[in-house]
Amino acid sequence: MTEPVRHLYVHLPFCASRCGYCAFVVEVGGLGSRDDYLEALTAELEMEAHRLGAIETVFLGGGTPTLMRPRRLRELLDRVRPLLAPGAEVTVEANPETVDGAQLVELLEAGVTRLSLGVQSFQPSLLATLDRAATPAMARDAATCAREAGFRSLSIDLLFGVPGQTADDLASDMEAAIDIGPDHVSWYELEMKPGSALAASGVPLPDEDLTATAYRDIVERLEAAGYRWYETANYARPGHECRHNLAYWGAADYLGVGIGAVSTVGGRRWRNAPRLEDYVGRLSRGEAPRRTVEVIEGAVARRERWMLGLRLDAPRDLGWAGPPDNPAALDRLAGLGHVESDGGELRLTREGRFVQNAVLGELMEFA
Numbered sequence: 001m002t003e004p005v006r007h008l009y010v011h012l013p014f015c016a017s018r019c020g021y022c023a024f025v026v027e028v029g030g031l032g033s034r035d036d037y038l039e040a041l042t043a044e045l046e047m048e049a050h051r052l053g054a055i056e057t058v059f060l061g062g063g064t065p066t067l068m069r070p071r072r073l074r075e076l077l078d079r080v081r082p083l084l085a086p087g088a089e090v091t092v093e094a095n096p097e098t099v100d101g102a103q104l105v106e107l108l109e110a111g112v113t114r115l116s117l118g119v120q121s122f123q124p125s126l127l128a129t130l131d132r133a134a135t136p137a138m139a140r141d142a143a144t145c146a147r148e149a150g151f152r153s154l155s156i157d158l159l160f161g162v163p164g165q166t167a168d169d170l171a172s173d174m175e176a177a178i179d180i181g182p183d184h185v186s187w188y189e190l191e192m193k194p195g196s197a198l199a200a201s202g203v204p205l206p207d208e209d210l211t212a213t214a215y216r217d218i219v220e221r222l223e224a225a226g227y228r229w230y231e232t233a234n235y236a237r238p239g240h241e242c243r244h245n246l247a248y249w250g251a252a253d254y255l256g257v258g259i260g261a262v263s264t265v266g267g268r269r270w271r272n273a274p275r276l277e278d279y280v281g282r283l284s285r286g287e288a289p290r291r292t293v294e295v296i297e298g299a300v301a302r303r304e305r306w307m308l309g310l311r312l313d314a315p316r317d318l319g320w321a322g323p324p325d326n327p328a329a330l331d332r333l334a335g336l337g338h339v340e341s342d343g344g345e346l347r348l349t350r351e352g353r354f355v356q357n358a359v360l361g362e363l364m365e366f367a
């Protein structure tokens with residue numbers, strides 16, 4: 001019998017269009033299937049509910065969850081509410097062009113505690129490169145709307161390393177982001193996803209030195225504005241760290257429901273197949289979604305813990321992570337000033353965090 005699961009991810013895949021850089025499991029258009037999908041999702045949740053204990057965090061991610069009718073999201077959250085631990089964090093991802101005041105109030109009333117707005121950039125030219133629907137003004141309005149509705153925890157997502165992004169663009173994005181006054185910022189480096197329209201366009205990513213400088217600039221500017229660089233790509237005002245993502249980085253078990261959703265429970269990881277009609281059909285017949293399963297144990301689990309644990313600024317217990325594949329590398333990395341250990345705990349130094357992948361590559365042997 002495995003421990004009860006305390007973290008729930010719900011995938012809401014509908015999007016108005018697919019952004020050129022995105023390779024997530026999304027369903028473009030197809031809004032007519034939303035109710036059938038939610039019914040199937042609820043059936044999967046009920047099928048898996050025996051695995052859940054008092055849920056500490058819920059994350060409604062997408063796709064574009066704010067394309068769902070708020071009343072329907074409320075019904076979904078009504079099912080989850082009896083399972084929530086006191087003070088649970090409930091996050092909803094939102095695209096700025098899809099939010100309005102009444103909807104946000106309804107989400108708050110349904111028990112949502114945290115809104116994560118996908119801004120990506122405040123530069124019209126970069127938003128065009130990324131195929132984003134929202135203008136910078138819409139992003140600002142959505143943030144204002146969230147505060148007026150009463151959201152006390154607001155996060156925004158941004159990207160760096162976007163083709164064509166200049167140092168001036170980045171400086172302007174940093175000021176605009178801080179000006180909005182979010183409690184949390186996720187600032188990711190753009191990944192060129194194989195099969196995405198951006199990759200197919202052949203446009204090159206910016207030079208590595210430029211992105212490395214951009215990363216340092218972001219860390220320094222956000223820290224100066226009072227945000228803690230608590231994870232590789234995440235920054236928070238005190239008390240606003242994303243507890244759901246902290247659970248992932250701490251290798252906690254989690255349940256994911258919906259198409260493409262991933263679950264990791266008791267050393268088994270399963271991923272639901274991405275096709276919506278198949279998912280809806282199977283659940284309507286009382287069958288589990290089509291899934292692929294892998295076992296996460298031994299060296300695979302150990303390497304994953306190192307990979308996740310080193311993302312955080314907090315020291316990690318070496319007993320938790322298990323020994324690295326190349327223990328001799330630890331002394332060398334300490335000599336270079338990239339890692340520091342104290343008793344049984346280890347962490348990356350500030351400099352080490354900027355070369356995290358290289359440090360990890362020295363310590364662990366990934367296939």
Ligand SMILES: C[S@@+](CC[C@H](N)C(=O)[O-])C[C@H]1O[C@@H](n2cnc3c(N)ncnc32)[C@H](O)[C@@H]1O
Binds near residue numbers: 021023064065093120
């Ligand atoms: C899957 S999206 C869902 C949220 C929402 N639909 C949106 O677009 O804002 C969550 C976040 O993933 C990030 N993301 C998506 N594709 C990415 C990529 N290729 N590289 C880096 N980050 C990416 C974006 O910052 C985005 O806000």
Ligand code: SF4
Binds near residue numbers: 022062118
């Ligand atoms: S980035 Fe967000 S809005 Fe764009 S396609 Fe992906 S999930 Fe949908």
